[in-house]
Amino acid sequence: MATEASHSLLEDFEGRGPIARQSLHEAIVARVRDMIIEGELAPGTRIHEGNLGGKLGVSRTPLREALKFLASEGLVELSPGRGAVVRQFSAKDVYDSLVVLGALEGLAGRLACEQATDKDIREVRRLHDHMMEMYASRDRLPYFKLNQNIHSAILRLTKNEALAYVHGTLQARLRRIRYIGNEGPEKWAAAVADHEEIISALEARDAERLSKVLTVHMERTWERVRNSI
């Protein structure tokens, strides 16, 4: 099985102007992370440094560095002498992560109501409205991505980097699960209803209500995804 003579990340990088100041390291991390999230690298798969490097058009050295980075994030596991393996998350892992995310988003809701500027909140409203358009037209993928963006945005509103960071790492672990979790119409509608309340509580700067609905939203998320694991 020959490695597809594909598109080189390095060329991408060199092609960019001075605007995209990201390093090749970050590009590889982002690319491999996406491959894991989108299932191109299935959980449990042993990552072959030669093949993957060839596919991405980079040598093993920067690829290995990226894998260590992802290992620290918890997306891959390192087994000494046997390289990196795409981490498998059990149903319990997912549930546990959602419990923690519930607590983190609960805290974020409280802080966001205190810290956010009116402009910040309008920005979230814009994302929300856009997401609702995607719901109206039943465009799953854009809806999914906007959904993620809204949650990340609320985390950023807290202006608490540590909070945004830990939320981000847990979120990344679950992104794949949510990505595949295509819930039915009634569950989707319930999720949308949650989001209506989220934006409403945020605009009212009702810390308790926002905190509560975000935590409950996480619990309901578990109900939605538990069968697709």
Add this chain to the structure above:
Amino acid sequence: MATEASHSLLEDFEGRGPIARQSLHEAIVARVRDMIIEGELAPGTRIHEGNLGGKLGVSRTPLREALKFLASEGLVELSPGRGAVVRQFSAKDVYDSLVVLGALEGLAGRLACEQATDKDIREVRRLHDHMMEMYASRDRLPYFKLNQNIHSAILRLTKNEALAYVHGTLQARLRRIRYIGNEGPEKWAAAVADHEEIISALEARDAERLSKVLTVHMERTWERVRNSI
């Protein structure tokens, strides 16, 4: 300034029997992390791959991999073209982290009361009593380490890996701050009092009380360390 011809991590590793199955990668990560926590690598320092590699007795390749790992943890920052720099945490960073840790320990307190076995709790009691002996003899360093161990142990009692993981990464960022934070006798006594209540609530499996005291303990920790940043 010549690099000290020191003790090689690689030799350490080769010297070990089959018991210590940790890889050289993990050894380097642990060593550099300790150097950061203990201040041997000061915040803001640019890490010189050649020098540090020489000091540890390893080549640049595994060292660079370890630095990427630590970058993901947030202990070092990568600036493209300029290598790795030991991350500086501002007072706000520390406060923000403590706020998140407060929420996480609060959650952990609730979960620990549900999930812990009696044996688990006895183990924490043992650590607690041992820590109290160290307090009695005013042995700061052992006290400090046991203190950390107790908090980590409570996190493990939850049997929630995701929770323990995010707690661990934030904890690592603060370890250096706490390490240097030598509070006076009355503040130390107050911290000890908190710990008495923690173990008492845990043994009573009083989830609300344990959750509360752990969160408050974090807030008080901020009061203790805020002036030493």
Add this chain to the structure above:
DNA sequence: CGCAAGTATTCTGCATACAGAATTTTGTTT
């Protein structure tokens, strides 16, 4: 004496080379 431009050196980032461990294939025996 200060400052700037140009040069020299050092350092990072990536690729490659090499040794040893892990795995697969092959061959042999029952």
Add this chain to the structure above:
DNA sequence: AAACAAAATTCTGTATGCAGAATACTTGCG
């Protein structure tokens, strides 16, 4: 044909080499 053993191959882990960027140094000029 199955199972074990041994050889061959593949793969990982580390060191080293090399190009280009970043930094330090030197020299010339105001």
